Amino acid sequence: MTDQGGQALEECLAEDDALIRELNRKIENINKYNLQVQQLEFDGSNLASWRTKTARAIFVMTNILKYWDTKRPSKDSQIELAIDKCASQMIYTTIHPNLCDMIDECDYAHDAMEMLEGHF
Numbered sequence: 001m002t003d004q005g006g007q008a009l010e011e012c013l014a015e016d017d018a019l020i021r022e023l024n025r026k027i028e029n030i031n032k033y034n035l036q037v038q039q040l041e042f043d044g045s046n047l048a049s050w051r052t053k054t055a056r057a058i059f060v061m062t063n064i065l066k067y068w069d070t071k072r073p074s075k076d077s078q079i080e081l082a083i084d085k086c087a088s089q090m091i092y093t094t095i096h097p098n099l100c101d102m103i104d105e106c107d108y109a110h111d112a113m114e115m116l117e118g119h120f
Helices: 003-028 047-062 078-092 097-103 109-119
Strands: none
Touching: 003 047, 003 078, 047 078, 047 109, 078 097, 078 109, 097 109
C-alpha cells in the first residue's frame, strides 16, 4: 500500500471512530432524544404514532430519515451496528416495561420493531 493509501485509510478509520464515539454519547444521553416520544402502550393502541415519533427521534440522533422503512443494519460494519444500537435504545426506553421481555431476544432494532408490530 502506498503512503497516501495508508494515510487515507488511517483518516477514514479515525473518522469512523469519531462517529462511533459520537453515537455512543448520544446513546448515553438517550433521554434527550426520546422526550417527544410517548411511551408505547401495553395494548399497542398508539403503535402508529409511536413508530413515527421513534423514527423522527432516530433521525435526530443519526441523520437517517425514516429508519424503520429499510431493514437494518444493511451490513455488519461498526458504524451500522452503532446506529442500530441507537435505534434499539430508542425502542427500549420508549415502550411499556412489560413489553421488554418480548423483544429481549431480538438481535437488531428492526427485528424488535417487527416483533412489536406483529404482536399488535
